[in-house]
Amino acid sequence: MTSKNIIYFIIAATISVGFTTHLFHTADLLPTLIIGFCALGCGIVFWLFTSFNHPTDPALLLPPYLVTAALLMLHIVEEQVFEFGPMIAGITTGIWTAEQFLWTIGFLFPLVWIFGAYAIARRNPLGGFVSCFIFTGMLLGEPTHLLIFPVREAILHGGGYDYFPGMWTALAPLITGLWGIAIVVTEARKDKRAANAKGTKIWT
Amino acid sequence: MLISIFDSYLDDDAVAFNPPPWVSIVAVVALTLTLLLAVFIYLGIWLASIVMLSVVLAFVLWLTVGYTTPISRRALPSHIVLIIALLVHGAEQFRGGYADVVVTAFPNLIQPPNIITDASLALSLSLSATVIWLLGGAMAFYHARVGGFAILLLAVWSLVFPLSHVALPLLSSTAPVWVPGMASGFVVIALAFSSLRFTLNLTRRRPLS
Numbered sequence: 574m575t576s577k578n579i580i581y582f583i584i585a586a587t588i589s590v591g592f593t594t595h596l597f598h599t600a601d602l603l604p605t606l607i608i609g610f611c612a613l614g615c616g617i618v619f620w621l622f623t624s625f626n627h628p629t630d631p632a633l634l635l636p637p638y639l640v641t642a643a644l645l646m647l648h649i650v651e652e653q654v655f656e657f658g659p660m661i662a663g664i665t666t667g668i669w670t671a672e673q674f675l676w677t678i679g680f681l682f683p684l685v686w687i688f689g690a691y692a693i694a695r696r697n698p699l700g701g702f703v704s705c706f707i708f709t710g711m712l713l714g715e716p717t718h719l720l721i722f723p724v725r726e727a728i729l730h731g732g733g734y735d736y737f738p739g740m741w742t743a744l745a746p747l748i749t750g751l752w753g754i755a756i757v758v759t760e761a762r763k764d765k766r767a768a769n770a771k772g773t774k775i776w777t
Numbered sequence: 778m779l780i781s782i783f784d785s786y787l788d789d790d791a792v793a794f795n796p797p798p799w800v801s802i803v804a805v806v807a808l809t810l811t812l813l814l815a816v817f818i819y820l821g822i823w824l825a826s827i828v829m830l831s832v833v834l835a836f837v838l839w840l841t842v843g844y845t846t847p848i849s850r851r852a853l854p855s856h857i858v859l860i861i862a863l864l865v866h867g868a869e870q871f872r873g874g875y876a877d878v879v880v881t882a883f884p885n886l887i888q889p890p891n892i893i894t895d896a897s898l899a900l901s902l903s904l905s906a907t908v909i910w911l912l913g914g915a916m917a918f919y920h921a922r923v924g925g926f927a928i929l930l931l932a933v934w935s936l937v938f939p940l941s942h943v944a945l946p947l948l949s950s951t952a953p954v955w956v957p958g959m960a961s962g963f964v965v966i967a968l969a970f971s972s973l974r975f976t977l978n979l980t981r982r983r984p985l986s
Contacts, residue, residue, distance in 0.1 A: 635853070636918050643911035650904045675896070679904055680868040684861060687907070690914070691857040 578625065578698060585620070585702040588685060589613035599677065601667030603721075611713035616706025619754075623761035624701035630760060631694050637753040638693055638704050641711060642686055644746035648715075648739055649678055655738035664725045704753060711750030718743035801922035802844070805836065808923075809930075812909075820893050820901060822886050823879055831937045835930040839922075842980055848917055848925030849979045855972035856917070856928050859935050860910045862968050866939065866961045867903030871895050873957020882945055882952035928976060935969035938962075 574582075593609035623629075652658075658674025661667060669677075689703025723737040809832045817825035842848075870876075876895045913927020939962030945952045 636915055639911050639915035639918065643908050643915065646904060646908045646911060650900065650908065653900055653904060671896070675871070675899055676868075679899065680864060680871075683907065684864055687857060687861050687864070687911075690911075691854055691861070694854045694857065 574626075581698040581702070582621075582625075584699060585617060589617060589706075592682070592685075595677065599667060599673055600661060600669045601665035603665045603725075604661060604667070604669075607714045607717050608710065612706045612710025615709045615713060617702065619709050619757075620702045620705035623705065623757050625698060627761070627764040628696045628698055628701045629693075629704070629757055631696055631700075633756050633760065634693050634700075634704060634753065635690065637749045637756060638690055638707070641707060641746045641749040641753060642683075642690060644742070644749060645686070645707070645711070646683065648742040648746060649683070651742045652739040653679060655736075657738035660726070660738050661722070664722065664729055701757075705757065708750040708753040708757065711746045712754065715743040715747050715750075798844075798922065801926075804923050805839070805926045809836070816901075819897070821879075821883075823883055824893070824902075827938055827941045828934070831930060831934040834937070835926065835933040838929050838933065838977070839926045842977055843925035843929055844922055846980060847920035847922065848928050848976060850918055850920070851979055852928055852972075852976040853914055853918065855968075855975055856910070856914050856931060859931055859965075859968055859972055860907060860914075862961070862965045863910075863931075863935055864903055864907065866958055866965050867899055869961045870958040871899045871903070875957040878945070878952060878956055882949035884951070929973075932969050932973040932976060935965050936973065939965045939969075 589609070593605055593613060596608055597605040653671070653675060656671050658669035658671045661674075662669045686703055686707050689700055689707065692698075692700030693704060694700070718737060718739045723734050723740070726732075726737055727734055813825060813828055813832060816828045874895055876893045876898050879893060910927065910931050913924050913931070916924025917928050918924070939958065942956040942959050942962050945956050946954050
């Protein structure tokens with residue numbers, strides 16, 4: 574691992590820990606587990622084992638990433654319109670209001686993942702980190718809008734399985750997210766094979 | 778017997794998706810007209826005028842540069858930087874209460890149902906617009922003409938919208954001198970100007986088709 578890569582890892586870990594801590598203090602454990610553990614935690618591990626040493630070719634990665642980012646933003650629009658923040662606060666002990674949700678998920682979070690597109694285009698390792706956490710986040714986190722939130726809402730407040738904000742657009746970014754994961758894994762395997770053929774050792 | 782009613786002359790030979798180029802002009806006109814009317818209905822005439830000016834300028838630029846030859850893929854990083862800058866600009870407007878300033882500046886123009894709030898502005902101009910810019914970027918990657926228009930529209934909008942903040946105190950005596958969004962607005966203007974110059978020069982110097 575080069576000293577440059579260590580710096581990128583520290584930046585990625587700082588973003589993950591800072592954002593997860595902020596989430597835990599405002600939105601409680603459930604969103605923290607989903608975004609912090611699924612997206613950021615698994616995203617970092619996935620990144621370390623795939624594109625950490627060799628950032629993926631932007632010509633392959635940028636299209637699925639841009640579409641995933643657009644669909645994720647569309648999902649956030651649905652969440653904001655139907656007040657996801659207060660609804661999550663209703664099924665947890667969190668204090669998310671619509672305004673706090675807008676600040677955290679509408680303004681702050683997108684700054685990181687749109688910067689990711691820029692980093693991918695420049696083949697910067699941080700682009701690999703952001704793409705890995707967005708893709709794994711879509712895969713592990715988004716189904717909770719259909720499988721966990723409405724069920725918890727029904728258990729806590731009665732009534733049947735019903736609409737929960739963000740439900741209709743939750744699985745859309747998962748489709749392109751899987752496309753992105755396939756590209757990252759395939760390209761990492763190619764890089765590893767090429768490194769093995771040359772006889773160079775890469776630690777992943 | 779009954780299956781014969783499903784027979785046709787279709788087969789499964791490879792067919793290229795190749796619509797005529799003018800379809801992109803129809804698509805751009807249809808999409809921007811819809812967008813313009815939506816802005817007019819939901820956000821009022823002040824913002825609709827700014828969007829209209831941006832659309833007209835971007836359309837002229839697109840017809841002269843981006844339509845004849847696709848916008849270069851190398852313009853994408855500048856497009857992404859502008860998306861980030863506009864999000865920061867939107868956050869500053871939301872924090873400072875830009876919607877209140879517009880309503881105070883034009884009390885007779887902004888009438889119900891066009892009562893804009895900071896939340897509705899953030900939802901439309903920051904969050905929803907970002908969806909359009911990102912999808913436009915993805916389309917531009919494949920040299921789709923509509924994507925190229927989105928790239929030019931974002932650059933022009935990033936130039937015109939923050940400039941309108943400066944125009945607001947000049948056009949209305951009830952508007953404050955400092956309009957929320959001005960601080961980041963100057964950075965956005967500088968970035969938009971550079972991005973526009975970079976994109977147009979790049980496309981003119983290295984025509985792709």
